[in-house]
Amino acid sequence: MENLVRLATALGGSALAAFALCRAADLLARFADARHPETPLWGLLRRCRTPLFVVVLAALLRWSYALAAPGRGPLEDHAGAVSRVLLLCLIGGGAWLAVRTVxxxxxxxxxxxxxxxxxxxxxxxxxxxxxxxxxVVSVAVGVLAVAAALVTFPSFRTVGTSLLASAGIIGIVAGVAAQSTLGNLFAGFQIAFGDMVRIGDTVVVDGEWGVVEEVTLTFLTVRTWDERRVTLPVSYFTSRPFENWSRGGPELTGTVFLHCDHSTPVPLARAHLGEFLATCGTWDGRAWDLAVTDTSPTGITVRALVTAKDADDLWATRCAVREELVGWLAREHPGALPKVVTAPAADVLAARGRRTED
Incomplete structure (x- = not known):
């Protein structure tokens, strides 16, 4: 009975002490956050209260159990196992706290x-x-925590000595087996610090355009315009060409092509485009133009050029310009719309008539 009382006292006292210490740290961080609103550091540090509680509780339990166990029968029999479990909790909590703090x-x-x-x-x-x-920091801290946890087991210390002797061979085999993963890993560093593609960039890959949503050490996620997610290995962006519409800035220039009849009043269409863009909310006001870029025996190709502050606004502007120009031509100049000739030309009919008379 005395052993249970001592154990309950150790557990309860350690839990209360850990809670009081973490509560005090949380209040201190809240006070500092109120005094210094210009920096979010103190508010972000409040996220560390749970891993801090785990670390403090594990440390206090190791100390209190060591005081309660010696010469106490069953408590002393399990002292080694309990101490190792608490040490593992301390290592895991410390790694968790380190990642949250960083x-x-x-x-x-x-x-x-x-x-x-x-x-x-x-x-x-x-x-x-x-x-x-x-x-990278999370992975490194996790690897160190696992290594520290394994060292606490005596059997792993003995095995570790023999493993070190064959580390060279294992490293070569692992390098060959994981060369794809390692290639993606180094490609991730190249993307991050080579400024090839960034989170928020508008890119075109495999004919799909979208916004880079997530970049990890091994893969990259692109959110397309229709809200699909395209996941690609980061090595794709270091081994194949791709379009980055935000590389020099988010501003873009787009075009709208219309196929019209030769009788199209191009100056009037140009003037109407300028009037329409003045009322278009997605046009950024930088530049616009309308010109005939091609001609053929059946018609002409008219190109409208517009600018926008980003890819989404450019798409909306192009659609609005296309819709407005087609509607304006249909209302004001229906003869300018493209025609499909299904009858012989008038001069051909006249020539046939003359041959018949002769």
């Missing part, structure tokens, strides 16, 4: 940088780099 610092730094910068392209580049850095 994420808070990185996100706070990015938020302050985003508040000062007015260059959308630079912001997308930094955001992509920050995302990949956080993934």
């Amino acid at each position: 994420a808070a610092v990185v996100e706070s730094s990015y938020a302050r940088y985003a508040g000062r910068s007015r260059d959308p392209a630079r912001l997308r580049r930094v955001r992509t780099q920050v995302t990949l850095i956080m993934r």
